[in-house]
Amino acid sequence: MSHSHTHDAHNHGHGHGHSHTPASFDRAFAIGIVLNLGFVIAEVSFGIAAQSLALLADAGHNMSDVLGLVLSWSAVWLARRPATSTFTYGFRRSSIMASMLNAVMLLIAVGMIAWEAIERLSAPQPAAASTVIVVAAIGIVINGVTAWLFASGSKGDLNVRAAFTHMLADAAISAGVVVAAIVTIYTGWVWIDPVAGLAIGGLIIVGTWGLLTESFRLSLDGVPQAVDQAAVADYLDGLPGVTHVHDLHIWSMSTTEVALTAHLVRPGASIDDAFSQAVAHDLDHRFGIAHATIQIEAAEHDHGCTPVRRSRHQDVSAAT
CATH class of the missing domain: 1.20.1510.10 (Cation efflux protein transmembrane domain)
Structure with missing residues (x-):
């Protein structure tokens, strides 16, 4: 499914806090x-x-x-x-x-x-x-x-x-x-x-x-057994300012490397390299996901798909 829409701001954070290169055998x-x-x-x-x-x-x-x-x-x-x-x-x-x-x-x-x-x-x-x-x-x-x-x-x-x-x-x-x-x-x-x-x-x-x-x-690009997809979604959903998460994908690039892409809605957010880098770092060290691409959206759009997780902050931001 393709989505045609404009993003007010987006960042791609790639975290490599520690090496996932397998030892030579x-x-x-x-x-x-x-x-x-x-x-x-x-x-x-x-x-x-x-x-x-x-x-x-x-x-x-x-x-x-x-x-x-x-x-x-x-x-x-x-x-x-x-x-x-x-x-x-x-x-x-x-x-x-x-x-x-x-x-x-x-x-x-x-x-x-x-x-x-x-x-x-x-x-x-x-x-x-x-x-x-x-x-x-x-x-x-x-x-x-x-x-x-x-x-x-x-x-x-x-x-x-x-x-x-x-x-x-x-x-x-x-x-x-x-x-x-x-x-x-x-x-x-x-x-x-x-x-x-x-x-x-x-x-x-x-x-x-x-x-x-x-x-x-x-x-088939399934979520690796070692990764708890629900826990990753909860983590992303609980990030400061995030109202909801959508297009979350987790897959293996190889037998040792895991990748992730996700869209995070943060109303009113501007480009924030520190935020993206911190998220990528946490995904790497907490979940073993070394290749994370995070796209930040400043406003919600009709993506034509169900969001992965509605944030607990959603009701508050909708009321303000």
Whole structure:
């Protein structure tokens, strides 16, 4: 919806009170890719030799993680590229796209695992349990170390959180493979291996669902889960002289940067850089919104849309 109207005054305040640039995880990505790629090759080789679906399933999952790490690292590189006349925000959103593709690849891997496991359940085959135990135990170490490399950034960046979660889940899954192999040795139940494959698939779905839904939300410019939209609206509504707020939009520019635009009606207000800068500063430090564009309007207009919030000052200003 477009609005054609004249503003008596408007300001654009951009607050960057503290850096939101994510820490560099280049070393972690490089080490993680090399370690996991080598492990995938080992798992495929020993999985075929041992006829273990659990190992092959885990190898497929680890391969999708390798591709996911490559994808995420590529997105990090793109996000560092400068803005252009066409891509005026730069390529920050590539990190959101990478997170979504990461989740989709994992779900495709789950489908492949489930299909093979169901076929194997109909005709169980014995697996070399001792080989499975050794290889999966190595996987626990490799995935655990890789997860540790990303641990420090797992809360601030969806891309890094995806890498951390996947690696940590892989370590747990490898532990499950070890347990399944030990049970097979003591019971002789050959169906344990395909059941373990199905369990791995289930764990992947559980671990991936949050990543998929959050990346989908961000790709559609939804308000990030970490931002309380109502609290932001209340803050803006309570600013001195503001009678109401409209056209409030909050979205993610990347997996680490949040942006906001809003129109604030302040009757009789003139251009006030200090006010705009103070608002941008508070949005940055209180809500983690580092890119805020605030437009000040000195008088109300018919915008053809419902205001985000009518101020508690509205009745007073209408009566004066």
